[in-house]
Amino acid sequence: MIRHPSRSAADMPTSTEHCLQTSLVIPSHNRASLIGETVESALAQTHPFASITVVNDGSTDDTLKVLAEFGHRIQVISTQNQGVQAxxxxxxxxxxxxxxxxxxSDDLLAPTYLDETAGWMVAHPEVDATYNNxxxxxxxxxxxxxxxxxxxxxxEGSRRDGDFHLDIxxxxxRSLRFQPLFPSGQMVRRTFLQQHGGYDPRFRGVGSEDWEFTLRVxxxxxxxxxxxxxxxxxxxAANESKDNVRMRMGETEVLAHCLAHHPSASAFKQEITQSIEERLHAALNSAFDNRDFHSVRHIVAKISSPLPAKTRLKTFISSSPAPVSDWLWHAIQLLSRSGA
Known part of the structure; x- marks a missing residue:
């Protein structure tokens, strides 16, 4: 692990107390074309972060060259590629x-993000983490x-305090039905991280890997x-979230882990199990649309609920010999486009 210079407390601009209580962490892997604007948005806060740490996760592009332009205003830590969680x-x-x-490393903060979020967190010590629309x-x-x-x-039904909603x-x-809680803009108390751990590196390469930590919160x-x-x-184009099959399958893995390892999740076993099945069906349909017959066969083996007729047909096509499966797949696409 290579540590690049960090600014000292003497070099740090004066700031409000709550902003001086906040560190920013930016993981980055091969984002040379975007990381500069991301860091600029972090440095452009109305009050500065106490520290900004960019973890260069084994980038092979010009990420380090871009980061070097910021000098001592940020801390850069270079490691071998270990994944975003690590x-x-x-x-x-x-x-x-x-x-x-x-x-x-590809996202941006509004100039008042730190002032508004850290100030609210300091005023609400009972809250462990905030997320941002x-x-x-x-x-x-x-x-x-x-x-x-x-x-x-x-x-609906939450308690509003300024721009923040708690006791949702x-x-x-709600997170099973719609998931708006993303890592960018998330702020977490160190005490929570010390008690419940940080991001789980075992989910490296799993779609929606950061959702596991959110469910833990x-x-x-x-x-x-x-x-x-x-x-x-x-x-x-480089967003991993564009791969629908990978994301849906990752979600099923995260939800199964949540049910097995988060004790309070057991009260929602039926809903979580149903959500896993729905995501498996969605992944299967996306894989079939992509003509990824291998994934269809892999996914259908994980589905425990009865298969509807259309899914059985897709499974049959995906299990057929190559010339037959391709012909049937094209026929299905034509029928779908014709509205049949």
Whole structure:
């Protein structure tokens, strides 16, 4: 592990007390084209972070060259590629503030993010973690805030305090139906991390790997969500979330782990099990649409609920010899496009 220079306390600008209690962790792997703007947004806060740590997770592009331009204003830690979960944990260990914020290397913070979020956290010591509503930027277009995309009022029944909502009823069940709790903009108390652990590196390469930590916060702590979007999430070709099969299968793995290892989740066993089955069916349908017959056969073996007729047909096609499966797949696509 290579540590690059960090600014000392003497070099640090004066700031409000709550901002000086907050470290920012940015994991990065091959994001040279985006990491510069991400760091700029972190440095452009109305009051500065006590420290900004970028964990360079074995990048092979010009990430380090871009980061070097920021000099002592940030701390850079270079490691062999270990995955984003381990990178976040390395950043946590390198900071010593009571509040730790997170930002993915392709996302952006609003200038008032730290001031508004850390100030609220200091005023609410009973809250273990905050998450942030966010805007999505894709193809140069800014999408509506994430919470508006839910098919129901995700915050209904919660207690509002300024821009933050806490005591959200049935939070685990709501997260199963719609998941707006992303790592970028998340702020967590160090005491919670010390008691319940950081991100789990065992989920490296698993779709939706960060959801495991979020479910741990939901089942073990007090969580609040800032309705005001103080974060921008940038979507691009390299986003792993574009792989629907991988993401849905990852979600099933995370939910199975939650049910097995988070004691309070057992009260929702039926709902979690049903959600796993729904995600398996969604993954199977996406794999079939992609003509990924190997994945269809792999996924169907994990489904325990009765298969509807269309799924049985897709399974039959996926198990047929190559010339037959390809012909039948094309026939199904033509029928689907014709509305039959």
């Amino acid at each position: 990178a976040r944990n390395i950043g946590i260990a390198a900071s010593n503030c009571p509040l730790v914020a997170f930002l993915d 966010f805007l999505t930027i894709e193809d140069a277009h800014t999408r509506p805030p994430k919470l508006t995309q839910a098919s129901f009022d995700w915050l 009823p049935d939070l685990l069940l 939901i089942t073990n702590g007090q969580l609040a969500l800032c309705e005001k979007p103080l974060v921008k999430v940038r979507k691009h």
